[in-house]
């Protein structure tokens with residue numbers, strides 16, 4: 278079976294996913310697209326044969342020729358599309374964040390629980406990155422003892438013009454909210470956000486931020502978000518246990534020495550840093566659509582991360598330590614992790 282995919286939102290990552298669905302992965306074909314920028318949708322569709330351009334994302338979902346939907350529009354628009362896919366019974370891959378607030382994400386949980394089956398895979402691609410997978414294996418294996426601390430840095434060279442202040446939490450730090458839950462296999466219980474001296478490149482975006490997360494077991498996580506760091510795209514995670522530590526290794530396969538300097542290349546952007554992870558996550562999605570069972574990061578994971586984002590935004594704007602309160606986990610998600 279070839280899965281016929283409709284794509285909603287054909288900006289940077291939408292186009293990147295179309296490229297991999299079309300030329301890199303097996304078992305899928307892009308048959309329809311839509312974007313609020315119709316000219317962009319036409320241009321993207323024009324690069325392939327047999328791709329229908331729809332006026333709206335909802336038209337993509339309603340298209341009988343579309344078996345499954347990939348949502349890559351801005352975060353605040355995801356809820357409408359993901360809920361429509363669930364109600365239409367169509368599998369959906371939704372880019373992170375599931376939604377920018379816990380309330381909106383909770384409505385998606387409600388829709389999926391009402392449908393009685395998982396239809397959503399969320400784009401928390403770090404769970405497919407070989408480095409993060411190896412990190413998790415060491416933590417779960419117990420050789421470094423119980424995790425006590427996690428040190429994280431999430432650095433972007435620059436961000437897009439539509440990136441507004443709150444997105445440092447809802448769009449950037451949200452990756453760590455998910456990856457910490459997944460690495461330590463426990464929920465985040467409180468967030469405190471500190472605002473260091475601002476980067477002169479930051480404009481209206483308070484940058485950098487320093488977040489302190491607390492988890493159920495009492496582990497502490499410090500997270501730096503820097504989204505104007507200029508020098509490259511740099512993602513760091515180190516887990517400190519009772520008997521040792523484990524951290525992501527260098528990404529570059531080589532070290533170069535010349536003109537008195539030793540160094541290795543740094544990824545330019547998220548596409549380069551996580552290319553392999555995006556390939557694996559999307560192949561996983563296609564295979565799951567064929568198998569008829571959604572797998573991978575779930576609506577619940579998106580909801581949990583969104584509730585942590587809520588706490589982070591409250592702390593960013595009002596200051597102080599903000600507890601995270603999740604609702605009870607529905608039975609639909611109990612066997613995930």
Ligand SMILES: NC(=O)c1ccc[n+]([C@@H]2O[C@H](COP(=O)([O-])OP(=O)(O)OC[C@H]3O[C@@H](n4cnc5c(N)ncnc54)[C@H](O)[C@@H]3O)[C@@H](O)[C@H]2O)c1
Nearest residue numbers: 286287288289290312313314349350351352354372373374
């Ligand atoms: N997993 C990752 O590492 C990763 C990387 C990049 C982006 N993302 C996520 O993907 C999403 C898109 O990000 P991007 O960087 O591609 O942004 P982008 O601005 O390059 O592209 C978004 C596209 O969606 C379109 N759009 C906006 N609202 C729409 C709507 N209501 N209906 C249809 N189209 C709409 C825009 O016109 C634009 O073409 C965001 O949620 C972002 O967080 C995830």
Ligand SMILES: O[C@H]1[C@H](O)[C@@H](O)[C@H](O)[C@@H](O)[C@H]1O
Nearest residue numbers: 433436448449450452504547
């Ligand atoms: O949408 C992007 C993407 O999720 C990247 O992985 C992240 O590093 C950026 O901060 C974010 O803006």
